[in-house]
Amino acid sequence: MTQPHSLTETSGEVGKVIGGVDTHKDTHTAAALDQAGRLLGHAQFPTTVAGYAALLAWLQAFGLLVRVGVEGTGVYGAGLARHLHTAGIAVVEVDRPDRKTRRWQGKSDPVDAEAAARAALAERATGTPKHRDGRVEALRALRVARRSAVASRAEAQTQLRSLVITAPDGLRAQLTPLTLRELLAHCATRRPDTGACDEPAIATVIALRALARRHHDLTTEIDDLDALIAPLTTAINPVLAAMNGVGSDVAGQLLVTAGENPQRLRSEAAFAMLCGAAPLPASSGRTHRYRLNRGGDRQANSALYRIVLCRLRWDERTRAYTARRTAEGMSKKEIIRCLKRYIARDIYRALLTPHDLELAA
Template sequence: MSPITRDEAEIEVVGGVDTHQDTHTAAVIDLVGRVLGTEQFPATASGYAALLAWMHGHGRLSRVGVEGTGAYGAGLVRLLRDEQMQVIEVDRPDRKTRRFQGKSDPIDAIQAARAALAGERTGTPKQRDGRVEALRNLRVARRSAVDQRAETQRQMKALIVTAPDELRARLRGLNITKLIATCANLQPDQADASIPAVAVAVALRSLARRHQNLSTEIANLGELLEPLVAAINPALLAANGVGPDVAGQLLVSAGENHDRLASEAAFAMLCGAAPIPASSGKTTRHRLNRGGDRQANAALYRVVLVRLRWDPRTRDYMQRRTKEGMSKKEIIRCLKRYVARELYQLITANDLQLAA
């Protein structure tokens, strides 16, 4: 590549990065979309610095589009933020683009730069250096433990179905608490593990003790999560129908930098609670939104269920809308939209208080 002249160094340029586990591929384009260069860098602290310096060598860098800002690109995004660079979160190219242009890391990096230049993507990446990030990490561990415990419980019940009659009759009528305790205290003779009746007892004891260990792990993580959620946003935690798990999920979905959500409508769209227009001709209608953060959507759903059971205003709304001919599912979708609006106000109000 020929050296950059002084005049070329003064032009405004836009960067794009395709991120991977071990390497990041960067591209630089000018304001009319011409490619000025592509280069690959290691996904390390020194590699991030070299990537940024390389981009600056092509001109005045105005913004950078980055794929995978919440995964492989997290480290690069932190450096770009520290350098006061505008970072745009971009998605991978759509199938139509890839069908005509092919697929390679330089092509993806160029597409990221062009998406940032054209304003096709304007999303701001989440910050990964605050208490919300700590909350996310703890929630990942807890959710994994909850999933594993549920799977362990299903495996135990499957083994009981095919267990010998005597053992099955002893266990099948117990509730889950007594079942776990009983199986954990089984004393099979492991020397005879080749016998199916003994082997199933050994397996049930192992699964039951795993279940107990996972329950302890979940409880320990919960003790860390609840005060952290309360410290981040006590008003959200105190809202009707919102517990530590729901509040934690919504805080993680919104991110540390809540100002990246321009409005309550944007928050509802993020949570998959904003209906999608599906009108055509004389037909005006909306369809169910199956996008967004499904964990956040599930959190709103739990809030609605709690309020339908205990909140008089929500119950009155349900009765009124039912008389108007709406189904329960449709009413719950409407309620999730209202809840998203209310909780967004609590999240952003907390930001304003912190700023003051």
């Protein structure tokens, strides 16, 4: 650890300090720079509340702390970012150094912390991290559990179908004509002789019963989580929840993507880029065109896609727009991409509406 020496001691005035932090699971490495970009020191701290306080005190000992660049504010740096935000320190999200920079400078925690500080000093990193101390963070936690349960239920359903296909002929002939609901109910209530599990037919019935009961338990878990998520989503942003084509699942995803502080997104174009709904320029010479954006939050992009599908069926304005663009020669995929961009604009306005009302009050 480099011992801090206050800029006041050398210059007689309080200097401004920029911090940078390379985050890990157990430790955070911090670096401090002055306004001229000179390295003042670096140190390592544990990822505990006391460690966060010590890191902040160490940075402030050099002078007036202006801002701190933090890597991974959504993962390992979430606790530190929350602590700095509570202390009133400006935090900027810093991406890890690119490969070219790492080949030139090497790789170590102090080097990465210094790179984060230099990105914050040069204002190459200007992104505001999500606040993780409100209702949207609670919604995110519930959605993590729901998404896992949905994926596990789908996997159990696929495995159940596969076992039916490969089952012995007699069992397969019995189960194949059943619908999914009938199959689940039938398999869940079977009582095979577990003492004869060395026989393929009996073992298959036991496995089918286990998968059917797992499917039932996961469905119950998903329903219980939905009963919590739906009212919470409406309470956070009733304007968004009431929009055409926006259900609780779609609204929840868009709220989590924007975060507790959606005003951190400077414009509706920034929100569209975050959702991967903004086409990227791919022009060269006399060729002027745009290409599909495959970046951004793909779950948010999927939420916009589901809104488009709903409005294509039920919204007259959307259907009229589709008919007009189809007559102009656009394909259905191109039309959907345009619609996602327009809907992202409406969603952004809805996301900001509750915050505008709070400011007006």
